[in-house]
Amino acid sequence: MRDFWKTLSRNRLALVGGVVVLFLAALAILTPVLAPWDPNRPDVKKILDPPSRTHLLGTDQLGRDVFSRMLYGSRVSLAVGFVSVGIAAAIGIVLGSLAGYNGGMVDGFVMRLVDLMLVFPRFFLLLAVLAFLTPSIWTIMAVIGLTGWMGVTRLVRAEFLSLKEREFVVWSQNVGATGFRVIWRHILPNALAPVLVAMTLGIPAAILTESGLSFLGIGVPPPHATWGNILNEGKETIEIGWWLSVYPGLAILVTVLSYNLLGEGIRDALDPRLRQAGGRFVARSG
């Protein structure tokens, strides 16, 4: 553990990423205190005002304060990121443990399911599912989580395959521990490190997906302010209100970048061997 912190603290980029991640979390938590304006209050006298001292990042086509809306948007982004990754990790851990521990038919079935889910281009599947559901922030979280568990499943399974041959696992099986106990108490705690990394890198991926959906107008429904929504509404007036298109995107970029840097840093610090996995779990837009 001490090695972990030592390696991590030597990685300057990861530290910067970590600081920004904490800073963004603080902003999201303190949003009601920090936001200078009501994010949903329109003002007909201030339509599309450029950035100024009263409106730091300008106003939108309804005269709403963009800075306040972006602060509230950060809450949505982080909430969607954490909840959907939580859902994905839960499914991935359960399926991955079952597949890796039992092997045989169960393993074959779970892995074919993973292969199957990976055949669907994510955005097409998301759009098809969302077309049949009532849009809400919860639907978005659920749908992103339910279509994003394949990576964690593969990881957990791989860890289980190697761990279940180890002496301490075989020993506990021999003294009569139940399968559930062996999985839960002995194997899983040792398999969590790569899951943690995958989750850290999954959060920015979920944020990118959510903002992409919101940008298309199929994500979190208005009046919720989200970074994707602001971009979507801003693209109609891109010739006048450049600030509506530049700042929310910059916020997404900075958020995703810092989570990625932190995640990669944690991975390198946890286990240098994992470096071989390359950028496989790094968030990608699209």
Next chain:
Amino acid sequence: MFWYVLRRVLIAVPLLLGITFISFLVIHLAPGDPVDFHTGDLSPDSSAQAKQMLRKQYGLDKPLPVQYWNWLIRLARLDFGRSFAPDGRPVLQKIGERLPITLMLNVIEMAIILLFAVPIGVLSATRQYSRFDKATTVFVFMGFATPDFWFALLLILLFAVHLGWLPASGLRDINWEYLSFWKRHWDFLSHLILPIGVATFGGLAGFSRYMRQSMLEVVRQDYIQSARAKGLAERVVIGKHALRNAMLPIVTILGLSLPGLIGGSVIVESIFAIPGMGQLMVQSVFQRDYPVIMGNLVIVSTLTLVANLLADVAYGLVDPRIRLGGRRRQ
């Protein structure tokens, strides 16, 4: 090789069935009566009509196994029904018009990504920690973190709005009919530059990183050492011995990243108003045009499956260990 390909095809068959099953589940996603969909932006009249049409088209009043069987039969006949849009044209026809455009875009993107990612990856691996390598790493992280729709907006803002050099949307100018032969070609090309630039950006970042990683692993191998030891020029060692082996995983990753690339066309086509499958998908979600949505989902994922299969076969062709390993297991 024959057995290897056969094995791959046999693995693909259950996946194909799985695609039909998952898409069947999607139809039944809505809680309660499957036709009680959210029909928010349709008038009550037309939403009642839509429900009627859905019930008829998908036989939603029959037991589930019967419904699934009918769904399978219809898919086997490539019968996706008719669009709910006012034109009421067959879904297959609508998708058929757009499929070539999306395919063309994706093929061009893939070619560009490979063309640039391989040399970038090789250069940054052979000069690890050099200035070029560091610049590549920065580019990779930016590529991963930049939302493609935002990047598209910025490019439109710069090249279409401010500079006016490139068109912001569509595939052809309104005056296309009246342009001369060469101007037509330039017009078409200029419409492609921005969308393809956006679509290749993220992929290029990913692939140069994989290429670098793969190259770094290969150059540590013993056979590279012995190639050097027998006095081959570094150019030959890297360009021939190392590159060939480092390219192998790239073929697999190419297959694996196809869904991501194709999925990306949803956003790119919507922003740049390119009449491909991605744009059709978004439009039909807004119009609640369920037959088109389902048709799109099934066709896109089946195409991805086929492309994956081709990547697998290509992998078997370039790597004898894979195809012989498969045979031994038979």
